Amino acid sequence: MKHTLPELPYSYDALEPYIDSQTMTIHHTKHHAAYVNNLNAALEKYPEYQERTLKELLTSLDSLPQDVYWAVRNNAGGHYNHTMFWNTMGQSQGSEPEGVLRKKIEEAFGSFENFKDVFSKAAVSRFGSGWAWLVEDKDGKFQVVSTANQDNPLSDGFKPVLGLDVWEHAYYLKYNNRRPDYISGWWNVVDWQKVAKMYEES
Ligand code: MN3
Numbered sequence: 001m002k003h004t005l006p007e008l009p010y011s012y013d014a015l016e017p018y019i020d021s022q023t024m025t026i027h028h029t030k031h032h033a034a035y036v037n038n039l040n041a042a043l044e045k046y047p048e049y050q051e052r053t054l055k056e057l058l059t060s061l062d063s064l065p066q067d068v069y070w071a072v073r074n075n076a077g078g079h080y081n082h083t084m085f086w087n088t089m090g091q092s093q094g095s096e097p098e099g100v101l102r103k104k105i106e107e108a109f110g111s112f113e114n115f116k117d118v119f120s121k122a123a124v125s126r127f128g129s130g131w132a133w134l135v136e137d138k139d140g141k142f143q144v145v146s147t148a149n150q151d152n153p154l155s156d157g158f159k160p161v162l163g164l165d166v167w168e169h170a171y172y173l174k175y176n177n178r179r180p181d182y183i184s185g186w187w188n189v190v191d192w193q194k195v196a197k198m199y200e201e202s
Pocket of ligand 1: 027031167169170
């Protein structure tokens, strides 16, 4: 079973003006595609690992053959993270979490506004390349964490609920070095209905 690049669930210009079409095109067809190709290449000589899902790979990194450990960690993470990222965005400007998601966010952070603040700070202060995340811990409590490179919270025992890519490739063409502007724009394209659906299904 080879991993394949999923199609975007919307057009490349769908998230304009917050995320521009050129960035989306390069991000999906070059960056995400490279993670998929590199993952397949790393697993080529290990057929037994080709059958594992991304989640299975990312929750058992220590069991990987040593010579492909970093290739799988980085590229399975890259593939999983970007697939999730595309699927939590859309043209639903100003949507807000409802139901269980809202309740858990308010329990953990006091309010949705305060959650956004905590999350944005984690995203701004992630040094170098990485991601900011809303995660659920083993006790069912929500937390904000950030990871380096393409690491995924699954590998630390969390369930990822929402992730934001803060690699420069995600925003540099439009926002240059202004990561905080990219982050505040991104909130406009988070589709909380999709986030809730994914949360319920995972
Ligand atoms: Mn990226």
